[in-house]
Structure formats: C-alpha cells, structure tokens
Amino acid sequence: SMDNLELLMAHQMHFAFIQGALDFTPEQARDLREVARLTPQYAHVIVPASSPVRRFRDLAGKRIAFGPEKGGAAKLADAVLDFTRVNPAPQTIYMGSEEFHQAFQENRIDAAFAVYALFAPAMEALFDSGDYRLVPMEHVDALVQWVPGVYASAIPAGSYGPGRHEPPTDGPPLTTLAVDTLLLTHRDVSDRWAESMLAGMGTVSLAKD
Numbered sequence: 001s002m003d004n005l006e007l008l009m010a011h012q013m014h015f016a017f018i019q020g021a022l023d024f025t026p027e028q029a030r031d032l033r034e035v036a037r038l039t040p041q042y043a044h045v046i047v048p049a050s051s052p053v054r055r056f057r058d059l060a061g062k063r064i065a066f067g068p069e070k071g072g073a074a075k076l077a078d079a080v081l082d083f084t085r086v087n088p089a090p091q092t093i094y095m096g097s098e099e100f101h102q103a104f105q106e107n108r109i110d111a112a113f114a115v116y117a118l119f120a121p122a123m124e125a126l127f128d129s130g131d132y133r134l135v136p137m138e139h140v141d142a143l144v145q146w147v148p149g150v151y152a153s154a155i156p157a158g159s160y161g162p163g164r165h166e167p168p169t170d171g172p173p174l175t176t177l178a179v180d181t182l183l184l185t186h187r188d189v190s191d192r193w194a195e196s197m198l199a200g201m202g203t204v205s206l207a208k209d
Contacts, residue, residue, distance in 0.1 A: 002070035005184075008032065014189050015197060019072025019115065021079070021149040021179040031187055035194050036201065038181040039117045042155055043076065045135040045176075046112040046126065048104055053111060056080075056138050061088040062110035065103060069094040073115040076179065079147045084139070097122040101129045111135070115179065118159060127160035134160075134167055137176045144177075153178035 004016040009028060015035065024032075047053045053062070067073035074094065081090065093109055097116075103109045116123050126132065137143070140152040154173035158164040167174040183201075185194060 001072035001075070008184060008186065011186065014193065015183060015185045018182050018184055019076070019149075019179055020182045021072060021076045021147060023075075023079075023148055032184045033187050034182055035185050036183040036198060038183060040153070040178045040180055041072075041115045041117050042153060043073075043080075043137060043177045043179075044112075044114045044116060044123060044155070045137065046100070046114065046132050047110065047135055049131040049133050051110065051133075053135055056084060056135060057086055058135075059090050059111055060086045061090065063091045063093055063108070065093050065095050065100055065109045065112040067094065067097060067114060072179070073113060076115055076147065076150070076177070077113040080137075080143060080177070083143055083146045097126070100126055104130065104132075117181075118155065123160060127166060128162060132161070132166070134174050134176075136174050140175055140177055147177070150177045150179045 001019040001022060004013070004018050005022065005028065007013045008016040008018075009031065017038070019041065020037070045056065045059075053059060064077070066077045093103075095103060097112070097114050100109070100112045100114070104112075114123065134155060144150055144152055152175070154175055155167060156173050157167045157171055158169040160166045183197070
C-alpha cells in the first residue's frame with residue numbers, strides 16, 4: 001500500500017489500490033480522490049493451535065510476523081500496538097504471508113498479523129497447511145476511534161481449516177477489525193477515465209472472477 005501510494009503521488013500511476021487504514025497526509029488528502037471502495041479486508045491474528053496466546057495482549061514479548069514492511073498490514077498492526085501498549089513490546093518481523101507456515105514450523109515466529117479478505121487464497125493455504133487458530137481482537141470499538149479507516153467486524157465461525165473448524169463452529173464469530181480496499185486516483189485524472197475504470201469493474205464476469 002505504501003509503495004502504491006508513493007507511485008500515485010509521484011504521478012507514475014493513474015490509479016492504485018490502497019488499504020483504507022493508512023494515515024493520509026494533508027497533501028495526499030488534497031491531491032487524491034477516491035474512485036471506489038472495494039472488498040473489505042479483515043485483520044487475522046494467527047497463532048499455532050497449541051499456543052498459550054488467547055487474547056491480543058498475550059502477544060507481549062512475542063515474535064510477530066507483520067507482512068511486508070511497507071504493506072498495509074504492517075501499518076495497521078503498528079497502530080493497534082500503539083493503542084494497546086502491549087508490554088513488553090512484541091518483536092516485529094517482516095515477511096510475506098507465503099512464508100508464515102515455514103516460519104512457524106521453524107520456530108522463528110510466535111504469531112502472524114495479516115490483513116486479507118475472507119477466504120483469501122493465502123489464508124486458505126496457511127490454515128490448510130497446519131493446525132492454526134485465530135485470536136480475537138479486543139476493544140474494537142475503542143480501536144475504531146483511534147485508528148483511521150477501520151471498523152469493527154467479525155470473522156464468521158467455520159471460515160478456515162480442514163473441515164472449516166476455525167473459528168470454532170460451536171462458538172461466536174471472532175471479533176476483529178476490518179478495512180476497505182480503496183481505488184484511488186489523482187484529482188487531475190478526468191472523470192471520463194474514472195468512469196471507464198468503474199464500468200469495467202462493474203461487469204458480472206469480473207464479479208464472478
């Protein structure tokens with residue numbers, strides 16, 4: 001998201017997908033405009049099933065994978081940690097989500113923080129590759145007031161894993177934060193271009209894909 005935002009501000013791109021929880025500067029807010037709000041993404045806090053971590057504050061002092069350093073997940077995780085003031089602070093490790101499973105297996109991380117749409121291939125692959133579970137987010141109503149661009153939501157029970165056991169089907173939906181994916185453009189990009197982009201995105205075939 002940060003790379004996309006920089007490219008857009010530098011006029012090297014006309015449109016860009018950006019996570020909506022970024023803290024936009026006054027200059028960015030002035031020069032950019034929103035074309036569409038797309039698929040909501042959800043904060044997934046992932047630990048091995050055997051982990052003693054039961055709530056977000058239990059991550060104190062743990063090694064947490066945050067995704068790419070300039071990605072939206074890392075920015076959101078930083079904001080959540082700034083709010084919760086977990087002590088001692090977790091150790092931040094940046095890596096792609098495709099590395100999570102191996103890093104767990106090699107005991108290089110204790111948890112992972114990922115932001116994805118429900119049933120995203122990366123999350124499906126991770127939960128199918130090992131016995132993992134999700135940790136609920138706490139104080140989501142307060143976090144919504146602290147972190148720009150997020151809202152309280154839930155991951156439905158039985159969303160992931162072989163047999164769809166995670167979150168447990170006999171329990172409530174798992175509370176978490178959600179954020180929209182934004183399609184942004186420059187204010188000097190014509191309405192005609194934006195309308196053309198939206199027309200292509202609004203087709204039935206694209207929705208099915």
